[in-house]
Amino acid sequence: MTYPHHDDDFDPDAPPSKSQRKRDMHALQDLGAQLVDLSVERLRKVPMPEDLFEAVRAAQRITAHGARRRQMQYIGKLMRNIDPEPIQAQLDVFNGVSRVEIARQHRLEKLRNDLLEDEKVLGDIAGRWPQADLQHLRNLRRNALKEREQEKPPRAYRELFRILRELEEGGAAPQDEGAGEGEA
Structure with missing residues (x-):
């Protein structure tokens, strides 16, 4: 079957079609929606201009459906003027999509399991x-082992x-909050 548009007719210098522009616009709005779903703490870690950050924060506070939809369109409009790649890369990290992040998670899980198996890992x-x-x-470690033995929820294991x-990540765990938790 032949189609009226062939690859050899493709002109890379031609402007994108109206349909392509619309798909791109919706993709940016979807990216903006992912930003709106983030916590403020994570949102601050995303590289973006201040006006986009403020627009996302405003959208997080809006509850009326129509107003929120308009704010999402505004976020999409702001995103047309920036490179979305760094934002997408950070969202991928948050979602555990990047290979580097997956490898890091696995390395930390192995370290935690090694620590549970042998207290000498504390020296490492x-x-x-x-x-x-x-x-x-x-x-x-002691509490996690007790939880496992007693088949309790893995609070200390997760901690x-x-x-x-x-x-x-370079920051010491906050010891002033909950440092006394689980100590016997």
Whole structure:
């Protein structure tokens, strides 16, 4: 079957068709919708101009359907003037889509499991992150092992992962909040 438009008729210098422009506009609005769904903490980590940040924050506060739809269109309009790639890349990191992020998650999961298997791994953690609170990690390890043994929800297990992730990201785990949790 032949179609009226052939690849050899394709002109790379021709402006995009109206349909293509519309698809691009909807893709930018969808990207904007993903931004609106983010928490403020994550939104601050996304590289974007201040006016786009403010528009997204405004959309997060709007509850009326029509007003929200118009705000989403405005966000799409603002996004036409920026490169969406850095924003998409950060959203991929948040969603665990990037290979680097997946590898990082696996590395941290392995470190957590190694720590549960052998307390001597705390020495490796201390060597890698001198600011780590080893006593808190030791307590979390003990509590995670108890949770596993008693088939309780894995609170300490998850907390271990969170602290290891924060250490790797360069910030020490906040010890003033909840440092006493789970200590016996």
